Amino acid sequence: MLKLTLPFRLELRGAPSRSMTYLSPLIAIVLTMLLGALLFIALGKDPLAGLKVFMIDPFSGKRAISELLLKSIPLILCALGLAVCFRASIWNIGAEGQFTVGALCSGAMLVWLDVPGHSISGGAGLLLMILAGIAGGAFWAGITALLRDKFNANEILVSLMLTYVAQLLLMWAVNGPLKDPNGMNFPQSKVFSPEFMLPMLISGTRLHIGFVVALVAAVVMGIFMTRSLRGFSLTVGGVAPHAARYAGFSSRSALWVALLLSGGFAGLAGAFEIAGPIGQLLPSVSPGYGFAAIIVAFIGRLHPVGAVLGGIIMSLLYLGGELAQSRLGLPSAITGVFQGMLLFLLLACDTLIEYRLVWKPKA
Template sequence: MAERLSFPLRLELRGAPSRTMTYLSPVIAIVATLLLGALLFLALGKDPLAGLKVFLIDPFNGKRAISELLLKSVPLILCALGLAVCFRASIWNIGAEGQFTVGALCSGAMLVWLDVPGHGVSGGMGLVLMIVAGVIGGALWAAITAFLRDQFNANEILVSLMLTYVAQLLLMWAVNGPLKDPNGMNFPQSKVFSSEFMLPTLISGTRLHIGFAVAIVAAVLMAIFMMRSLRGFSLMVGGVAPHAARYAGFSARSALWVSLLISGAFAGLAGAFEIAGPIGQLLPSVSPGYGFAAIIVAFIGRLHPIGAILGGLIMSLLYLGGELAQSRLGLPSAITGVFQGMLLFLLLACDTLIDYRLAWNKKV
């Protein structure tokens, strides 16, 4: 009988990881990402120091650059806030991108309907209606995942992910059909919205809008909800110890619906802010992948709402650095995705090595 081959190393569970190491893991992953990024620049024939400068220093070069950094972080923070709630409840919502898209679509449809001469709706009321439409649209799209998981025990990872592509096709249909600008030279886009329906800016001369302040306030409120409320506590207990949650009378079904609806609402709000802020109209490319990038943001922030702010700023830095690397260093657009992928991989590796250690298999 042939002897079974075994790998000489195995993963051995450590004791309970220290809180310090848990929070140091993202820092180690970020530093490792930058070191690998320097090697990547070198392999591409670019000066590693110049490449890192484009990613780390140039996005802070002046008021306008900093405002763009903060602006880019708004959808990332908002999507990550909702995902953090889901992940803490062990509900693996991977479809924030789709919920973002549907939120943008519903908000855009609302603005197209409102932005008609003589409609009689003020700019302030129009913004409120636009935001409500985005929040409801994102929440309803997440509710599809909750319903299928609740009624048919469908895997929420696959359902939420596949719904993302359905949402993108729905957006393509809308901008090529009922929401298409009749004077848009046949491009798939809505008309440019009036300035009265645009979000007010926080800093004059920049594009940074009030959505950034809303994201910060939302992070604080979500921290209070998750850490200081009974409902937030029940979600966290249900994710960590589902048997204990059932014994305490916490409903797993309620946790499913609440976490997914909150997540969808935040993603929809992010989509509404995007079309009423920097974009100003509805386009097929409304998102460069904010919903997927927000997954990394949530884990960088250790699934904590305040940590999502820091994670959003770091991911925003990678987005802007990637754009600058294209224009100044002649690198391909995929450089942003490469850095995001490296960061996610290294973050998962650091988290794994905090919980486990490598050990030699003993020969029998």
């Protein structure tokens, strides 16, 4: 049997410094842009024009900046919940499915409320819509928690597979009970009335109050993770599970709290998406925000403030990919390529900060 031997081995450096830990995402971002420039050259495009589309054009004016912040809202919210899970070493990979179910429940609530003569006003309807989204996302994450708790199922596989079930549920809903009867047979719900839409932050733009909610949520989660006993128990359980058990912290409780929080945040993001920029329930309610939020959480070093910065950076890639399609004639897959490069380089930088390559001597 052929055995592959590498000419080097990885050797642990010791505990990396805090400055290098936070410098790693910046190095990964710079390397992503450099590799992106090489990619543009390989595609026959001007690399400077390509980098300008990704790094400068999203800041060119009030409307562009508002779109950048708008796209960061679901990314920040999903990443806040995922950061809690990952800190507790609970690997929730299904934020996309929880986002979808949150949007579906919120859409169903608005379809029920948005009828002539309904007694519930717009403000109360918005609150019910938001609660429905949070409950839907938390319920979907709770399925993963239940299967892990009762049957020791792997939460990575369960949460990921539930994402596809959620997408099928959404497709069934917009082709069935939530389908717009006047929608010319398109798979979509009715367009919701303006009274049930989120208030705008800046007139003339699509940026809604959800951005303020995301910032407040980041502050609250920062306090929760660093100043509360529950947040401390989640962190200790992820870093040192034996010490957590010795201290009396319940791993079962940590599992449920982390997953329900994560699902609730993802469901809230889904609710904001349909009551904000989309304005109705569509099969394509998410371009992959739940999956991209995994990268956002790690760019932000699993810290709530870092999630805000990481969400804006990932929003740059989304907007840059859209602009690259319209201005440079590149395919839509360019966004996924940049996201993949960023994730790969972030993991590489983290690995090389914690380990060093040691070349084996020749025999």
